Amino acid sequence: MSTMSIVAPGRAQKRGTATGGRAARESGISRTAAMLIMAVFTVYFLLPLWWLLVASSKETGDILTTAPLWFADFHLLDNIAELFTYRDGIYLRWLLNSVLYAALGGAIATLLAAMAGYALAKYRFPGRDLMFDIVLGGVLVPATALALPLFLIFSQAQLTNTFWSVFLPSIVSPFGVYLARIFASSSVPDELLEASRLDGAGEIRTFFTVSIRLMTPALVTMFLFQFVAIWNNFFLPMIMLRSEELFPVVFGLYNWNNQLNQLPELRGLVLIGALLSVIPLIVTFLLLQRFWRNGLGAGALK
Amino acid sequence: MHSKKKAAAVIAISAFALAGCSAGGGDSTGGDAAAACTPADGDVTLEFTSWIPGIEDVVKIWNDANPEIQVKVQTGPNGNGGTYQNFFNQIKAGDAPDLGQIEYDALPNFLVQDGVEDLSACEDVVAAEDQFVDWAWGQVTLGTDSVYGIPQDTGPMALFYRADLFEQNGIAIPTTWDEYREAAVKIRELGGYITNFSQSDINQFAGFAWQDGAQWFSSDDAGWTVTLDDDATTTVAEFWQGMLDDDLVATVPAWTDEWNNAYNSGEVWTWNSAVWGANSISSGAPDTAGNWAVAPLPQWEAGATAAGNWGGSSTAVLKGSEHVYEATKFALWLNTSDEALTALAEAANLYPATTDGLTLPVYAEGVDFYGGQKIYDVFAEAATQVSPDFAWGPTMTQTYADVSDGFKAAVSGSGTLLDAIEKGQTSTVDALKAASIPVAE
Numbered sequence: 001m002s003t004m005s006i007v008a009p010g011r012a013q014k015r016g017t018a019t020g021g022r023a024a025r026e027s028g029i030s031r032t033a034a035m036l037i038m039a040v041f042t043v044y045f046l047l048p049l050w051w052l053l054v055a056s057s058k059e060t061g062d063i064l065t066t067a068p069l070w071f072a073d074f075h076l077l078d079n080i081a082e083l084f085t086y087r088d089g090i091y092l093r094w095l096l097n098s099v100l101y102a103a104l105g106g107a108i109a110t111l112l113a114a115m116a117g118y119a120l121a122k123y124r125f126p127g128r129d130l131m132f133d134i135v136l137g138g139v140l141v142p143a144t145a146l147a148l149p150l151f152l153i154f155s156q157a158q159l160t161n162t163f164w165s166v167f168l169p170s171i172v173s174p175f176g177v178y179l180a181r182i183f184a185s186s187s188v189p190d191e192l193l194e195a196s197r198l199d200g201a202g203e204i205r206t207f208f209t210v211s212i213r214l215m216t217p218a219l220v221t222m223f224l225f226q227f228v229a230i231w232n233n234f235f236l237p238m239i240m241l242r243s244e245e246l247f248p249v250v251f252g253l254y255n256w257n258n259q260l261n262q263l264p265e266l267r268g269l270v271l272i273g274a275l276l277s278v279i280p281l282i283v284t285f286l287l288l289q290r291f292w293r294n295g296l297g298a299g300a301l302k
Numbered sequence: 303m304h305s306k307k308k309a310a311a312v313i314a315i316s317a318f319a320l321a322g323c324s325a326g327g328g329d330s331t332g333g334d335a336a337a338a339c340t341p342a343d344g345d346v347t348l349e350f351t352s353w354i355p356g357i358e359d360v361v362k363i364w365n366d367a368n369p370e371i372q373v374k375v376q377t378g379p380n381g382n383g384g385t386y387q388n389f390f391n392q393i394k395a396g397d398a399p400d401l402g403q404i405e406y407d408a409l410p411n412f413l414v415q416d417g418v419e420d421l422s423a424c425e426d427v428v429a430a431e432d433q434f435v436d437w438a439w440g441q442v443t444l445g446t447d448s449v450y451g452i453p454q455d456t457g458p459m460a461l462f463y464r465a466d467l468f469e470q471n472g473i474a475i476p477t478t479w480d481e482y483r484e485a486a487v488k489i490r491e492l493g494g495y496i497t498n499f500s501q502s503d504i505n506q507f508a509g510f511a512w513q514d515g516a517q518w519f520s521s522d523d524a525g526w527t528v529t530l531d532d533d534a535t536t537t538v539a540e541f542w543q544g545m546l547d548d549d550l551v552a553t554v555p556a557w558t559d560e561w562n563n564a565y566n567s568g569e570v571w572t573w574n575s576a577v578w579g580a581n582s583i584s585s586g587a588p589d590t591a592g593n594w595a596v597a598p599l600p601q602w603e604a605g606a607t608a609a610g611n612w613g614g615s616s617t618a619v620l621k622g623s624e625h626v627y628e629a630t631k632f633a634l635w636l637n638t639s640d641e642a643l644t645a646l647a648e649a650a651n652l653y654p655a656t657t658d659g660l661t662l663p664v665y666a667e668g669v670d671f672y673g674g675q676k677i678y679d680v681f682a683e684a685a686t687q688v689s690p691d692f693a694w695g696p697t698m699t700q701t702y703a704d705v706s707d708g709f710k711a712a713v714s715g716s717g718t719l720l721d722a723i724e725k726g727q728t729s730t731v732d733a734l735k736a737a738s739i740p741v742a743e
Contacts, residue, residue, distance in 0.1 A: 148391065157396035161376075238384050239391065242351060242376035242399075258354045258379045263650075264585030 006033035051276070056275040060268035079272045091273055093245055094252040098231055099250055099280060100163075106227040110219055113173045117180020118211055122193065132181065138174035147235045154240065165240040166248070170230045176222040183218035184211065220291045227284060251276045335654040336448065337619070337626045339424035345369070346628045349399035351376045352617075353385060353538040358647030360642055364635060366629040370630045373401075381615075382699065383407055393417050393621050401633060404451060405615045406441040407505060407694040410519070412618065413450055414696040415740060420448040421727045424630045427452070433638050437690035438655040442616050443519065444693060451616030452633040455646070455657035457576030458684035459509050459610040461464040462583060464571045465595035465673060467494070475597050479541055484601045487549040489571055497572045498564060499542060500556035501709040504702040506575070507542075509610030511535040514602055519695035525740030528695065530705075530722070530727040537602070546713065549693075553713045557737045562586035574599060576612035577653040577681040584671045593672065598684060609684035611692075616654065653681065660685055697733045 047161045055063055057076040066072040082187055083091050083170075120132050158207050186209045196206045212219065238249040247255070256266045350361065350373050363377045376399060378385045386408055392398040404412055412418045421427045427449050431439050436452040461476075468475060471492060476482040486496035500506055509672070516534035520527050545551045552570055554561045564570045566587040573579060583594060599609055617633040619626055636642045643659045646652040654660065665678035695701060708722020734741050 151391055152395050155392075155397050158397075159395065160395075238379070239388060242378060244377050244386075254383075255377070255379050258353070258383050263355045264581070267585075 019073075020234050025182060052165075052271060052275050056268075058268070058271040060265060063267060063271070076272075080270060080276070083269050083272050083276070085239075086269060090244060091249070091252070094247050094249040094281070095277065098248040098250070098277070101166055101170055102227045102230040103284075105167055105230050106223050109171045109176060109226045110223045112171060112255065113176030113222055114180045114184075114212065114215060114219055115207070116177045116182045116214070117182075118188075118207060119186035121181045122179070122188065122190070122211075135174045135177050143229075143233065145234045147239050151235070151239045160240055161242045161246065163246060166233075166237050166246070170226075170233070173222065173226050174191060176226060178216065179218055179222050188214050195293060216291055220288050224288060228281065251274070252260040253277070294299060310673070320329050331575055336423035337419040337421065337623075338391075339421070339427075339627045339630065341627045342625055346625045347550035348373045348401060348625060348629055348632060350374065350377065350401040350617075350632070351385065351389070351399045351403075352403040353378055353380045354403065354646065354652065358369075359649055360636070360645040363641060363645060363688070364632060367596070368632075371632060373632055374404055390415065390417065390622060395454035396622055398620040400619060400625055400629045402618055402620050403454070403615050404611065405619045406453075407508075407698045408644055409442065409450060409616060409618065410444060410694050410696040411698065413444060413697065414737075417621050418450045419621055419623060419626055419629055420450065421452075421626065422448045422618060424627065426634055427630050428645075430634055430638060433656045433658065435655060435657055435685055435688070437611070437688045437692070438614070439679040440690040440693075441614070442618075448624065452630070452637045454615050454617050454637045455613075456655045456685055456688075457578060457611050457653065458575060458681050458688060459513070459576050459597050459599050459612050460680050460684050461597045462573045462575055462594055463597060464577060464593055466593040466680055467568065469572050476600050476605040477598075477602045479602055483541075483545065483550070483728050487548075490550055493566070494621050495564075495570045496550060497574065498552040498554055498561065498570050499546060501553065501713050502706045503556055503612075504705045504709070506612050507538070507705075508692075508708075509576070509612040510538045510542075510574070511610075512609050512689060513599060513610035514538055515689060515691070517610070517693070519693045521693070524632070524742040526734060527742045528699075528727060528731050528734070530730065535723060536720060539723055543545060543719045546719070567591060577678070578613065578671065580672070580677060581651050592673050594672045595675050596672060596680045598680060607687050608689065609687040610621045611688045625684065653678075653685070671743065674728075695734075696739060697730060697731060697737065700733050701726055701730045 051068060054069060054071055056079060056295050058066065058072050059075050062072045108222070114133075114139075120128060120135075146169075151160065154165050159165050192210060192214075193206060196210055201209070231248070232250060233248075234250055234254070237246075237248050241247055241251070244252070244255075253270055254262075254269050258275070259268055317450065348371065354360075357377065358375050361373050365372055368447075378388065381404065385402075389398060389402055389412075389475065390406075393591060404418070404704040405693070408419070413589050430452070434453050438456055442451040443449055463475060471488070473485050473488050474481070476485045484497070489496045497741055508516075511518070511534055512533035514537060515578075515696065516532055516538070518530050518532075518535070520529075542551075545701070546553070546681070552564055554564050565573070566589050568590065572708045574582065575582070584591070598607075617637060619629045620632070623629055636646075638656050638659075640658075643652075643654045643656070644662055644664050647654070647662065647664045654662070660678075665682070666672040666676065668676050705722050705726035707720060708717065712719050712722055731741055
């Protein structure tokens with residue numbers, strides 16, 4: 001998604017300053033053109049968010065009857081208060097569920113995938129390549145194809161409609177294993193591992209104190225991917241969950257949206273709920289961005 | 303050391319694999335016998351899945367009064383938004399809830415896939431037949447001696463119209479479809495539209511056909527007979543095609559902001575809709591409060607009294623339930639008792655399927671949005687005028703989708719509504735055959 005855009009501006013800057021002179025005149029026109037195109041796309045992507053912000057600040061009755069792209073009476077704080085108290089704060093419960101599924105699940109998924117990828121990259125054992133090919137095959141299978149078989153398995157274990165029914169499938173990340181393997185083999189030098197073995201450190205200790213620090217940008221990437229994937233995962237909660245208290249926020253909002261015709265007050269609540277649910281994602285990305293950028297550059301200098 | 307670890311790993315993996323293999327059994331034999339209806343010893347906890355907003359409060363009333371039969375309510379999206387698929391998955395896995403909300407047009411699908419229990423062994427259920435309007439009972443018995451669910455709510459149709467606009471412009475309220483068409487011409491000259499033709503609400507169109515006496519599906523021992531294109535439906539399709547051809551109706555996609563605005567701005571003057579539509583108008587067109595009124599649906603012959611139906615659900619006992627007796631006891635309370643029906647009306651504006659329910663106090667008051675008119679009197683009468691001869695088929699989702707595609711094409715000018723119905727007819731027969739459902743030729 002937005003991962004590529006962070007890399008591009010850095011590179012463009014380096015190229016611009018390296019040549020200079022004649023290149024400066026040419027890059028003036030091409031830079032303006034590039035800026036224009038990026039501005040158009042920025043408006044395209046941000047317009048729905050702007051509409052969401054504007055619509056969330058209106059009273060329910062005003063949403064359909066006033067101009068969509070500008071504010072009417074400003075009711076944002078009232079709407080937020082109404083959202084948090086609706087049905088004893090079920091929305092806050094959903095937000096908490098999503099954060100638990102996504103943050104906790106993403107963290108554990110990152111750890112497991114990092115360990116698996118590291119083992120595949122750094123150790124030799126029979127069946128290593130076969131195992132990696134199978135994991136790679138797992139990347140190709142879409143999550144929706146797995147949801148129904150997972151449901152049947154969890155039914156037999158009497159685990160459907162529990163926290164674990166969404167949490168356990170979320171801690172598996174074949175794409176993370178792939179990323180971790182690539183990064184481990186490129187950024188963790190074998191000499192360093194040998195040195196730590198000579199110093200008497202066990203494999204586990206080496207992994208946690210040396211290798212993880214070197215693999216940080218990959219870990220952040222894996223965590224962000226898994227976080228967003230779990231946060232947006234729709235089909236799994238729909239199939240597994242029946243109790244409202246266990247819903248993630250995306251699924252809860254979908255439920256409300258389906259009841260709009262019978263409960264018109266939900267129209268405003270769905271919008272303000274959608275606006276607030278974007279915030280944890282934005283916060284996560286902003287906080288973790290600096291780990292990412294530092295690490296990407298570090299690998300290139302070698 | 304290595305070999306010990308290896309051995310342990312092999313044993314663990316093979317244990318998992320064997321566990322997966324052994325658990326495949328337990329398929330239901332799909333018997334046609336009615337489910338045994340015997341009370342259990344001791345306390346029972348039932349599971350009930352429904353998407354009625356506010357159902358938890360209604361169930362709480364039961365739970366407080368019945369400590370020995372407790373009901374655990376699960377909510378979720380509406381049937382076609384995922385809950386029906388969940389029901390089928392859960393029936394397959396053997397842990398379906400005891401009770402599920404199933405709309406009338408989805409019940410034949412569940413029946414054909416052996417997803418609901420036959421309740422005819424329960425005396426209370428059989429005795430309850432007289433409490434319901436006869437066509438609603440027909441929707442859950444599907445022409446057999448078995449009972450597959452308890453009717454919960456209905457959607458009798460009537461004409462919602464802008465009383466102020468009709469009066470201001472001296473146009474009489476239409477009582478027949480011919481008068482409706484004449485009024486449409488006059489309204490078009492004034493710059494408005496008499497109504498919006500929905501390309502996707504095929505069950506609304508079914509309600510119109512139902513009013514005219516159409517019979518789309520029927521089943522007997524030889525199999526299903528599909529007649530989407532019978533004379534009654536042809537008449538209805540040609541009427542609306544005429545309205546489309548002469549640009550007498552708006553064709554905005556229904557249930558969108560655009561559609562709400564068409565009513566809110568006064569561009570569209572009427573809506574032929576079910577009782578639950580009262581809420582849709584008041585929430586989607588708030589600026590027009592106080593200007594609406596309700597009249598009976600226009601008739602095909604002057605003086606006739608036939609109504610159509612749009613929507614409605616039943617409460618069914620899903621296959622595999624171990625407490626059929628207690629489940630039917632709760633379902634009957636939910637759908638026939640005054641306190642439950644009043645609570646359902648207040649929570650979700652559900653219109654009851656019982657004849658007594660039509661005269662509940664909650665429906666006796668005038669509604670401000672409709673100029674203080676006692677709109678439910680019109681619907682109570684319509685509820686008794688729906689024909690009991692209309693039945694749904696086992697693949698309505700696919701039928702709706704195919705006919706809707708044809709309607710969309712007709713609205714944009716390629717083909718007619720009747721072509722769409724014909725296409726729906728052929729594709730439904732094909733779908734039944736593809737699913738190995740017998741089709742009587």
